[in-house]
Amino acid sequence: xxxxAAVLVVAIFVWIVGDLLAxxxxxxxxxxxxxxxxxxxxxxxxxxxxxSTALILAVCLAVSVxxxxxxxxxxxxxxxxxxxxxxxxxxxxxxxAGVPSIVFGLFGNVFFCQVLGLGFSIWSGGLTLACMVLPIxxxxxxxxxRSVPDAQRNAAAALAMSRFTTLWRVLLPGAMPGVIVGLVxxxxxxxxxxxxxxxxxxxVDRMPESLSDSGRSLSVHIFDLSMNVPxxxxxxxxxxxxxxxxxxxxNLAAALVGARFLKxxxxxx
Amino acid sequence: MMRYGLVIGxxxxxxxxxxxxxxxxxxxxxxxxxxxxxxxLTLTGSSTVAPLVGEIAKRFEQRHPEVRVDVQTGxxxxxxxxxxxxxxDIGMSSRSLKLGEQAGVTTHILxxxxxxxxxxxxxxxxxxxxxxxxxxxxxxxxxxxEVGDRDAPITVINRAEGRSELELVTKFFEIKPSDIQPTLxxxxxxxxxxxxxxxxxAIAYLSVGTAEYxxxxxxxxxxxxxxGVEANTTTVKAGTFPLGRPLVLITKNGRSPxxxxxxxxxxxxxxxxxxxxxxFVSPR
Amino acid sequence: xxHRVKDGLxxxxxxxxxxxxxxxxxxxxxxxxxxAWPALSPDGAIGIGGFVSDPSWHPIEQKFNLVPMVAASLxxxxxxxxxxxxxxxxxxxxxxxxAPKWLATPYRRVLELLAGIPSVVYGFWGxxxxxxxxxxxxxxxxxxxxxxxILAVMVLPTVALLSEAAIQNxxxxxxxxxxxxxxxxxxxxxxxxxPAARGGIATACLLAACRAIGETMAVLxxxxxxxxxxxxxxxxxxxxxxxxxxxxxxxxxxxxxALFVTGLILLAVVVVLVLAAEWxxxxxxxxxxxRGVANxxxxx
Numbered sequence: 050x051x052x053x054a055a056v057l058v059v060a061i062f063v064w065i066v067g068d069l070l071a072x073x074x075x076x077x078x079x080x081x082x083x084x085x086x087x088x089x090x091x092x093x094x095x096x097x098x099x100x101s102t103a104l105i106l107a108v109c110l111a112v113s114v115x116x117x118x119x120x121x122x123x124x125x126x127x128x129x130x131x132x133x134x135x136x137x138x139x140x141x142x143x144x145x146a147g148v149p150s151i152v153f154g155l156f157g158n159v160f161f162c163q164v165l166g167l168g169f170s171i172w173s174g175g176l177t178l179a180c181m182v183l184p185i186x187x188x189x190x191x192x193x194x195r196s197v198p199d200a201q202r203n204a205a206a207a208l209a210m211s212r213f214t215t216l217w218r219v220l221l222p223g224a225m226p227g228v229i230v231g232l233v234x235x236x237x238x239x240x241x242x243x244x245x246x247x248x249x250x251x252x253v254d255r256m257p258e259s260l261s262d263s264g265r266s267l268s269v270h271i272f273d274l275s276m277n278v279p280x281x282x283x284x285x286x287x288x289x290x291x292x293x294x295x296x297x298x299x300n301l302a303a304a305l306v307g308a309r310f311l312k313x314x315x316x317x318x
Numbered sequence: 319m320m321r322y323g324l325v326i327g328x329x330x331x332x333x334x335x336x337x338x339x340x341x342x343x344x345x346x347x348x349x350x351x352x353x354x355x356x357x358x359l360t361l362t363g364s365s366t367v368a369p370l371v372g373e374i375a376k377r378f379e380q381r382h383p384e385v386r387v388d389v390q391t392g393x394x395x396x397x398x399x400x401x402x403x404x405x406x407d408i409g410m411s412s413r414s415l416k417l418g419e420q421a422g423v424t425t426h427i428l429x430x431x432x433x434x435x436x437x438x439x440x441x442x443x444x445x446x447x448x449x450x451x452x453x454x455x456x457x458x459x460x461x462x463x464e465v466g467d468r469d470a471p472i473t474v475i476n477r478a479e480g481r482s483e484l485e486l487v488t489k490f491f492e493i494k495p496s497d498i499q500p501t502l503x504x505x506x507x508x509x510x511x512x513x514x515x516x517x518x519x520a521i522a523y524l525s526v527g528t529a530e531y532x533x534x535x536x537x538x539x540x541x542x543x544x545x546g547v548e549a550n551t552t553t554v555k556a557g558t559f560p561l562g563r564p565l566v567l568i569t570k571n572g573r574s575p576x577x578x579x580x581x582x583x584x585x586x587x588x589x590x591x592x593x594x595x596x597x598f599v600s601p602r
Numbered sequence: 603x604x605h606r607v608k609d610g611l612x613x614x615x616x617x618x619x620x621x622x623x624x625x626x627x628x629x630x631x632x633x634x635x636x637x638a639w640p641a642l643s644p645d646g647a648i649g650i651g652g653f654v655s656d657p658s659w660h661p662i663e664q665k666f667n668l669v670p671m672v673a674a675s676l677x678x679x680x681x682x683x684x685x686x687x688x689x690x691x692x693x694x695x696x697x698x699x700x701a702p703k704w705l706a707t708p709y710r711r712v713l714e715l716l717a718g719i720p721s722v723v724y725g726f727w728g729x730x731x732x733x734x735x736x737x738x739x740x741x742x743x744x745x746x747x748x749x750x751x752i753l754a755v756m757v758l759p760t761v762a763l764l765s766e767a768a769i770q771n772x773x774x775x776x777x778x779x780x781x782x783x784x785x786x787x788x789x790x791x792x793x794x795x796x797p798a799a800r801g802g803i804a805t806a807c808l809l810a811a812c813r814a815i816g817e818t819m820a821v822l823x824x825x826x827x828x829x830x831x832x833x834x835x836x837x838x839x840x841x842x843x844x845x846x847x848x849x850x851x852x853x854x855x856x857x858x859x860a861l862f863v864t865g866l867i868l869l870a871v872v873v874v875l876v877l878a879a880e881w882x883x884x885x886x887x888x889x890x891x892x893r894g895v896a897n898x899x900x901x902x
Contacts, residue, residue, distance in 0.1 A: 051699075054696065055693060062715065065716075119620070123616040127616060138624035140880070141625070143880065147812040147875065148630065148816070149868050152816075152868055153630070154847075155637075156630045156633050160629070187623060243819045244721075244819055247847065251388075251390050253388050253389065271723065272722050277505075293718075293723050296718045296720055301718075399854040478827070479853075480662075480852025480853055502827070502838055503827040503828050505848055516734075
């Protein structure tokens with residue numbers, strides 16, 4: 050029975066991936082990856098979408114990494130685990146991690162697009178995604194910091210190192226694997242996101258010239274091609290293949306780094 | 319310290335974001351220094367008008383390389399609301415403005431269009447009376463055998479709330495949106511095209527221009543005549559098609575030189591080929 | 603700068619960041635409430651009662667009944683869980699108990715890969731493969747069933763990977779005790795391992811449910827989006843998330859506020875699910891979740 054469940058899961062996987070490959074592989078080419086889209090996406094390539102996706106991710110990381118890193122340090126090094134601050138922040142992060150992406154989209158549309166006046170732009174999209182990936186990144190970075198053995202902290206204290214120096218020279222290097230896993234997972238989640246971007250970074254499928262331009266991410270492009278463009282399925286297949294491939298690579302990287310560095314420590318936290 | 323932290327935290331976040339937006343606003347300032355138009359225009363609204371305006375915008379940008387025009391879809395009502403609130407420089411609408419929406423804005427008629435009922439090209443049905451259409455959409459007729467020789471359940475495609483086509487059709491048939499018994503609900507015109515093209519039993523209503531454009535490209539669609547009048551750009555142009563509607567641009571009164579320039583350009587014969595290219599009808 | 607000042611500054615920055623990230627969820631909730639307030643307030647156009655007692659969802663006619671969409675969301679989630687939990691737990695058992703090692707690792711990779719496929723790609727696949735397939739038996743095809751099937755595939759890796767972590771956390775002594783008693787493999791798994799891991803498995807299921815109810819794109823693309831209480835699995839439905847995605851761009855005034863109420867309902871459901879997961883897991887939700895994260899979970 051267990052075997053048949055496993056066979057079924059593998060069969061579904063093969064079906065999905067096989068279908069994507071069959072539908073998209075023949076359309077992939079260098080020019081598809083670099084050219085602008087023509088005729089509402091039926092023809093041409095996905096160059097602007099790749100650039101927009103990268104810019105949105107860059108904004109997302111530039112904001113979430115510093116804040117997330119500082120929060121992770123705070124939670125793991127400077128407060129008691131059972132203290133009220135730590136418990137409250139953790140709870141709220143757990144909830145934040147579960148908030149549906151479309152709700153982030155609503156929030157981003159009001160807060161970034163309207164209240165902060167950023168409009169439909171790569172800024173709005175990136176900042177919305179930053180809110181989304183923050184809990185994922187913090188969780189993983191925190192695990193990284195906890196995996197640094199106490200002996201190293203004691204040694205640093207015995208050398209009369211300041212907290213700042215300890216953090217910079219001892220803890221951060223030790224926690225790097227966790228931070229990297231968090232980073233990769235954040236990119237994976239943000240890159241796959243669609244619902245939160247429709248109402249924040251918008252639909253414009255041209256090459257963005259600045260971060261205040263609207264930019265269509267790859268995921269939104271797939272959505273638009275498959276729902277709103279008759280005859281767009283072919284290029285939707287190819288775009289889906291590109292996005293899925295990028296994300297699979299990212300997720301595998303996370304799994305590999307995670308398996309190598311974090312296995313023991315995560316379970317023992 | 320902690321008590322204040324709770325207040326300061328979000329404030330800091332807001333401050334950072336404001337800082338970011340501050341830098342941006344300065345860089346996107348528009349103007350006409352040394353006679354060259356520069357800056358950014360944001361247009362939102364009707365998904366019917368958007369593809370046409372997108373083409374017009376590309377041509378406008380070629381003439382004014384320092385200008386960038388962003389076209390976002392979001393429905394006519396939304397386009398009108400965005401123009402009022404200033405979120406958009408120019409709104410796009412595929413229906414004329416209601417009384418409450420007219421204050422403080424100017425409408426410019428860009429082109430003429432209509433709303434047509436559309437079935438799959440493989441469906442042998444050649445025409446439907448207004449009563450039959452009414453009955454199909456209100457759930458009194460549920461099978462194609464009741465209006466033709468072939469039997470199959472009818473896939474009735476309705477439009478989501480907020481789309482102007484829904485408002486136009488319900489107004490014409492003097493029914494309420496809640497009287498409609500849909501099998502599926504679609505958002506954009508293009509989604510209707512896609513659903514009807516892929517389903518020989520489906521019926522939908524959408525922009526005449528979009529439907530004609532798609533069927534000319536070989537998408538298997540059939541535009542049903544409406545009240546005995548063929549649904550195409552010729553009858554829309556002649557004004558004989560009963561479900562006609564204007565495609566309009568909306569601007570707030572007291573507008574900038576850049577907005578002026580764009581409106582002026584969009585209302586000249588220089589864009590007639592683009593209007594016809596999208597199967598709409600030029601008002602000239 | 604002296605050590606003292608530097609450390610003080612550092613601590614202030616860290617504390618601020620922690621409080622900022624901690625209050626983000628509050629900020630989200632506050633803005634949702636502000637935007638939803640015109641619809642929710644007792645003297646507003648709708649009031650809380652309207653969302654339950656109005657005859658239907660037709661914002662143009664000022665009718666804002668959300669019950670069919672709440673039902674659709676819950677049914678889609680429930681159906682998906684019904685399929686994904688047995689398959690997911692079986693997958694977890696397969697990895698940790700039944701498969702030889704050379705097979706367990708690639709199988710885990712397959713689960714991780716499934717977890718990494720973005721939801722819009724699942725939606726696209728559902729639209730071009732699943733919907734026409736169902737439509738052949740029962741037109742139009744876009745239906746609750748399509749949504750359930752897609753969601754089941756999407757949350758399966760979450761259930762499987764997190765359950766496996768829970769199963770591996772069962773103390774070795776318990777397992778050894780079972781084999782000392784001469785129990786065969788099936789009895790060990792069924793009577794010893796699964797009961798011991800049930801807290802972790804329940805947490806995994808709740809987190810998966812959280813993901814299922816919040817999923818937007820796939821549901822929007824395959825469910826047909828008719829607002830109705832489904833009479834059967836072949837009827838099209840509209841989920842809460844799809845309602846926002848479909849109408850948000852076109853809504854203003856009360857209609858827009860009503861969509862923010864939809865968002866608030868989703869937020870409330872998620873809070874309940876996360877707190878339940880936290881309670882069931884005895885505060886260990888972060889461990890299982892972190893483990894799952896390290897295994898490559900996490901998808902929009």
